Amino acid sequence: xxxxxxxxxxxxxxxxxxxxxxxxxxxxxxxxxxxxxxxxxxxxxxxxxxxxxxxxxxxxxxxxxxxxxxxxxxxxxxxxxxxxxxxxxxxxxxxxxxxxxxxxxxxxxxxxxxxxxxxxxxxxxxxxxxxxxxxxxxxxxxxxxxxxxxxxxxxxxxxxxxxxxxxxxxxxxxxxxxxxxxxxxxxxxxxxxxxxxxxxxxxxxxxxxxxxxxxxxxxxxxxxxxxxxxxxxxxxxxxxxxxxxxxxxxxxxxxxxxxxxxxxxxxxxxxxxxxxxxxxxxxxxxxxxxxxxxxxxxxxxxxxxxxxxxxxxxxxxxxxxxxxxxxxxxxxxxxxxxxxxxxxxxxxxxxxxxxxxxxxxx
Amino acid sequence: xxxxxxxxxxxxxxxxxxxxxxxxxxxxxxxxxxxxxxxxxxxxxxxxxxxxxxxxxxxxxxxxxxxxxxxxxxxxxxxxxxxxxxxxxxxxxxxxxxxxxxxxxxxxxxxxxxxxxxxxxxxxxxxxxxxxxxxxxxxxxxxxxxxxxxxxxxxxxxxxxxxxxxxxxxxxxxxxxxxxxxxxxxxxxxxxxxxxxxxxxxxxxxxxxxxxxxxxxxxxxxxxxxxxxxxxxxxxxxxxxxxxxxxxxxxxxxxxxxxxxxxxxxxxxxxxxxxxxxxxxx
Numbered sequence: 136x137x138x139x140x141x142x143x144x145x146x147x148x149x150x151x152x153x154x155x156x157x158x159x160x161x162x163x164x165x166x167x168x169x170x171x172x173x174x175x176x177x178x179x180x181x182x183x184x185x186x187x188x189x190x191x192x193x194x195x196x197x198x199x200x201x202x203x204x205x206x207x208x209x210x211x212x213x214x215x216x217x218x219x220x221x222x223x224x225x226x227x228x229x230x231x232x233x234x235x236x237x238x239x240x241x242x243x244x245x246x247x248x249x250x251x252x253x254x255x256x257x258x259x260x261x262x263x264x265x266x267x268x269x270x271x272x273x274x275x276x277x278x279x280x281x282x283x284x285x286x287x288x289x290x291x292x293x294x295x296x297x298x299x300x301x302x303x304x305x306x307x308x309x310x311x312x313x314x315x316x317x318x319x320x321x322x323x324x325x326x327x328x329x330x331x332x333x334x335x336x337x338x339x340x341x342x343x344x345x346x347x348x349x350x351x352x353x354x355x356x357x358x359x360x361x362x363x364x365x366x367x368x369x370x371x372x373x374x375x376x377x378x379x380x381x382x383x384x385x386x387x388x389x390x391x392x393x394x395x396x397x398x399x400x401x402x403x404x405x406x407x408x409x410x411x412x413x414x415x416x417x418x419x420x421x422x423x424x425x426x427x428x429x430x431x432x433x434x435x436x437x438x439x440x441x442x443x444x445x446x447x448x449x450x451x452x453x454x455x456x457x458x459x460x461x462x463x464x465x466x467x468x469x470x471x472x473x474x475x476x477x478x479x480x481x482x483x484x485x486x487x488x489x490x491x492x493x494x495x496x497x
Numbered sequence: 498x499x500x501x502x503x504x505x506x507x508x509x510x511x512x513x514x515x516x517x518x519x520x521x522x523x524x525x526x527x528x529x530x531x532x533x534x535x536x537x538x539x540x541x542x543x544x545x546x547x548x549x550x551x552x553x554x555x556x557x558x559x560x561x562x563x564x565x566x567x568x569x570x571x572x573x574x575x576x577x578x579x580x581x582x583x584x585x586x587x588x589x590x591x592x593x594x595x596x597x598x599x600x601x602x603x604x605x606x607x608x609x610x611x612x613x614x615x616x617x618x619x620x621x622x623x624x625x626x627x628x629x630x631x632x633x634x635x636x637x638x639x640x641x642x643x644x645x646x647x648x649x650x651x652x653x654x655x656x657x658x659x660x661x662x663x664x665x666x667x668x669x670x671x672x673x674x675x676x677x678x679x680x681x682x683x684x685x686x687x688x689x690x691x692x693x694x695x696x697x698x699x700x701x702x703x704x705x706x707x708x709x710x711x712x713x714x715x716x717x718x719x720x721x722x723x724x725x726x727x728x729x730x731x732x733x734x735x736x737x738x739x740x741x742x743x744x745x746x747x748x749x750x751x752x753x754x755x756x757x758x759x760x761x762x763x764x765x766x767x768x769x770x771x772x773x774x775x776x777x778x779x
Contacts, residue, residue, distance in 0.1 A: 184675055206674045213675040219668035223690045223772070233676035236686070288676055 136197050136291045136324050137162050138183075143192035145178055152178040153189065154348035163322045165315070169335035170345035171371070176328045179345075180294050183326065184213045196291060209292075212285030212323070216297040218277040220269040226280050227252050227265035233288035255283040258317060275306040282314065286321060293318070295327040299334065311338055332372050336360075344368055362397055369397070369409050369478040376415070376452045378426075380408040382479045390446075391426045391471065396479040404484035408477035412441065415454035417470045419463060425471030428452065430464055444472055534752045537745035549746035557723040558731035558747070561639070562708050565727060569646045569707045574700050577654025582688065585662030586670065596659075599652050610648045611716030614641055637719030642727065645713035650703045657699035658692055665691055694769035698762065705758040709751055 138160040145153040153175045160166050168176040181187040183194065185206030194201040201209065221229050228235075234248045243251070256262050259279040269277055278298055285293060298314070299307040315338055318325050329335050335342050336356040344351045344359065351371075352364040363369035381388040385396050387408045394408070418425060428444035431451075435441045440461035442454045452472060464470065539546050549555055580599060584592060602610060616622050618635040628635060635641045669691065673683040689696075711729040718725045726734060728747055735744035 186671060186675075206671075207677055207679065209675070210677070211675055213672065215668050215672065217668060219672040221669055221673070221687055221691075222665075232673065232678070232686075236673070236676065236678040236682050284672075284676070 139195040141193040143189045145189045151348050156350055158343055160324050163324055165318050165325045165340045166343055167335035167339040168328045168343045174345040175348040176345050177296055180296050180328050184211050184294055185209050210290050212290030212293040214281045214285050214295040214298050216300045218281045220280055222269050226267050229280055230255050230284045230287050255287055259283040274302050275310055293323045293325040297328055366409055366478050366480040373411055375409045378408050378450055382406050382481050387477050387479050389426055392424050392473045394474045394477045396477055402481040402484045404481045406479050406481035408479050410474045410477040412453045412455035414475040416473050419470050423471040425473040428472045430466050430468045433466055534745055534748050538749040541742050545742050546746050549743040554723045558726045558728050562728040565643055565646050566704055566707045568643055570704045573650050573654050573703045577658055580655045581658030581662050584659055586667040599655050602648055603652050607649050607712030611645045611713035614644050641717035642714050645717045646707050646710050649710050649713050650706045653703040654699035657695045661692055661695045697765055701758055701762055708754055
C-alpha cells in the first residue's frame with residue numbers, strides 16, 4: 136500500500152501541531168518519524184490512524200481518499216506506547232479481538248480465528264502465552280502482543296507510537312530487531328514514531344525528521360548521516376561540538392585551519408560551526424596547522440576514546456579518537472585541533488555579500 | 498498500582514490494646530444497636546415478629562421500597578456510567594462544573610433534597626398549579642418519593658467509576674476502534690468489563706441508600722399508610738404508635754439489608770482483587 140500525505144496541517148488552539156506536511160511511503164516501506172517532543176510526529180500518526188482530523192490537506196492510500204474513512208474503517212494497525220491491551224482479556228482474546236468484532240457476515244469461522252491467533256503468537260515469538268492476562272506479562276511481551284493484535288486484522292498500514300519508550304535498553308534493542316523481522320516477513324507498510332535517533336536510524340528504510348510541525352528532511356539513514364539538510368538535522372542526529380567561525384564560499388574559517396561545510400548554508404558572514412566528535416583530529420606536532428588547544432580530560436573504554444579539549448578562548452571541544460591514536464596523548468598536553476567537516480549556521484551575514492533572498496527549500 | 502507497605506503483625510502490647518479499644522468502641526456503637534434491633538423484634542416471640550409482615554400496611558411499605566429501588570438504582574447506574582464515561586474519557590467545557598454538581602447531593606442534607614422538589618412541584622410550587630390542572634400528582638405520591646430518592650443516590654455510582662475510568666484512560670477504546678470495533682461493541686466488550694466490579698460496588702451502595710433513605714422521602718411522602726410509606730417511614734410510624742415489636746421487626750429487615758450489602762460488598766472487593774491480579778481491575 137502506497138501512502139501519500141499531502142499538505143496536512145493541524146492546529147490545537149493557537150498551537151500549530153502540523154504546519155503543512157507532505158510525504159510518501161512506498162508499498163512495504165518502513166518509515167520512522169523522528170523528532171523532539173512537540174515536533175508533530177505523534178499528531179501526524181493520529182491523523183493517519185483517524186483519531187485526529189486535520190484542518191487542511193489530503194491523505195491517499197493507493198489513490199483512495201483515506202481521510203473520508205473513519206478510524207474504524209481504515210484497517211490501520213495501531214500500537215501504543217503503553218500497549219493499551221484489553222486488560223480483562225487473555226492474550227489470545229486480545230489478538231483475536233479485531234476478527235471477533237467483525238459483523239457475522241465477514242467474520243472468519245472460529246477455527247480460522249484460532250489458527251490465525253496461533254500464527255500470530257508464533258510470528259511475535261510468544262507461543263504459549265495465549266492463556267495469560269496482560270498483567271501477567273513483562274513489558275516486552277506486552278508490546279509483542281500489541282503488535283500481534285494490530286497485525287491480526289491484516290492492516291493496510293501499521294502505525295507504532297513510541298512503541299519501545301517504556302522498555303529498558305536491552306529489551307528495546309531486542310524488540311527493535313524483532314519488529315524489523317516481522318515487518319520484513321509481513322511486508323506491511325509501517326510508520327513508527329520515535330524521539331530516539333538511534334532507534335529511527337536502526338529501523339528505517341527512510342527517516343522523516345520533523346521539527347515544529349514541519350518536515351526538516353526525509354532520507355535514508357545514510358543520506359541523513361552524510362548530508363544533513365540543516366543545523367537542526369545535524370544536531371538532532373548525533374552529538375555535536377560548537378565553535379564560532381567565519382563562513383566564506385562554503386568554507387568555514389577558524390583560527391589556524393579551515394573546514395568544508397555541509398548542508399545548505401549559502402550565506403557568508405559570522406556564525407557558528409557544528410561538528411561531530413568523530414570528525415575532530417588532533418596533532419601533537421608543534422608545527423602542525425590547527426587551533427591550539429589543551430587536553431583537559433580523557434575518557435571512555437573500548438575501541439573509541441573521548442578526548443576533551445579546551446581552546447584559549449575557553450571553548451570546549453570533545454573529540455572521539457580510535458584507541459591507538461588517543462594513546463599518543465595525555466591530559467594537560469597542548470595540541471593542534473582540526474575538523475574534517477562542519478555544518479555552518481551564519482548568524483550575522485556580512486552586509487556586502489548578503490545575497491538576494493533565496494526561495495527556502497523544504 | 499503504587500506499592501504499599503504490608504502491615505506488620507502485632508507483636509507487642511501497645512498495638513494490641515489499640516486494636517481492642519477500637520473493637521470495643523465499634524461493638525458499643527454498632528454491635529449493641531444492631532443486637533437491640535433483633536432482640537426487640539423477637540421480644541414477644543417469633544409469631545409476633547412474623548405477624549408484623551402479614552399486616553397489609555407493612556407489606557405495602559416493603560413493596561413500595563422495592564419499587565423505588567428497582568427504578569432508582571438502574572437509573573443511577575445508567576447516569577453514573579454515562580457521567581463517568583464522559584468525564585473520564587473526554588475533555589469538554591464545563592467538566593469541572595459537572596464534577597461538582599455530581600458531588601452536590603452528598604454534601605446536601607437529605608431534607609433539602611426533598612424540599613427542592615416540594616418547591617418545584619408542590620401545590621404552591623412553581624409547577625404545582627400546572628400539574629394540578631393536568632391531574633398529575635408528584636408530591637405526597639410515589640413519583641415524588643422516587644425523585645427524592647434519585648437525587649440523594651445519584652452520585653454513588655458515578656463516584657465509584659470516575660477515578661477508575663480516569664486511571665484507565667481511553668487508549669483501550671481507541672485501540673478497539675482502530676481494530677474495527679463500533680461504539681456499542683467497544684462499550685460492551687472493552688469499557689464495561691473494565692469497570693464491572695466498581696459498577697456493581699456502586700450499584701450495591703446506591704441500592705442500600707435508596708432502600709434506607711429517610712429524610713428526603715419523609716418530606717415528600719405525605720405519610721399515607723399503605724400508599725406512600727416506604728420501609729424507613731413505616732418503622733417510624735409504628736414506633737410512634739408504640740408498636741415496638743412491629744417497628745423493630747421492620748427495622749430488622751433494613752438491618753438485614755445492611756448486613757447483606759456488607760457481605761456482598763466484601764465479596765465483590767475480593768473478586769475484584771482476584772480479577773485485578775489477572776488483569777481486570779476494580
